[in-house]
Amino acid sequence: MDVAPPPASGVRLQEVDDRLVVRFRPRRSGLIFLTAWLTGWTFGGALAAAQVPKADPGEAAFLLFWLCFWLVGECSAIGVIAWQLFGRELLEVTSAELVDRQKIGRFARARSYDASEVRDITAERVPHDEEDEKPRKDFCLWLVSDGEVARIGEGMGGVAAEWVVCVVPARIGPRSWLDAEKGAHSHTAFASSRLPQAVLEAGRFQFAQPSLAKAWLWGLAATGCVTLAGTLLVAVLP
Secondary structure, eight states: OEEOOSTTOSEEEEEETTEEEEEEOOOOOSHHHHHHHHHHHHHHHHHHHHHTTTSOHHHHHHHHHHHHHHHHHHHHHHHHHHHHHHOEEEEEEOSSEEEEEEEETTEEEEEEEEGGGOOEEEEEEOOOOTTOSSOOOOEEEEEEETTEEEEEEEEEOHHHHHHHHHHHHHHHOOOOOOOHHHHHHHHHGGGGOOOOOOEEEETTEEEEOOOHHHHHHHHHHHHHHHHHHHHHHHHHOO
């Protein structure tokens, strides 16, 4: 059963068995710039790749090394565009847990929070980076758990955010909510809070998301292997 949201909110609530599913629509920003940038970036990468077979081993090694980082930028830009156009964020709520799931098709990234450890859920304006000229106007949910603070559902209007805050806590039952002072302190500490480990999903397959350090280590190892193998291949080809 769907629950009617505020008009033009970009949020939808749905009852699925024993779960309350809150669906958020991603905030769209800078799509034209990203598309133009991706077009030029793709063209530049294609030109560089075409030069690898013609280059000497030293130049080929540099081009292959650069192309590895080019691929990271290419995939990142495609991911951001795909998220804004086709992505969905789902907050699945039961009396036992809350699951924040960000999905693009069959691919998803999920974090789970024990409902018994949830201390506060509030509607707050999304904080903006110091480099941004203008403050953000959209709202999100601040979920305060034991020693953790998460930001969920960016892109909502203020009315929609307050509406969701009224519905979600009722599903997980009464809690010993934090007082205002402690809640504000937790919000300030968001950047340094340790969130639960994310799980990556691809259809029925699930695996824990590696830490940033491990991801960089594997990425550098892969870059080195590609650069070395490609350089040797260019060197032995006639």
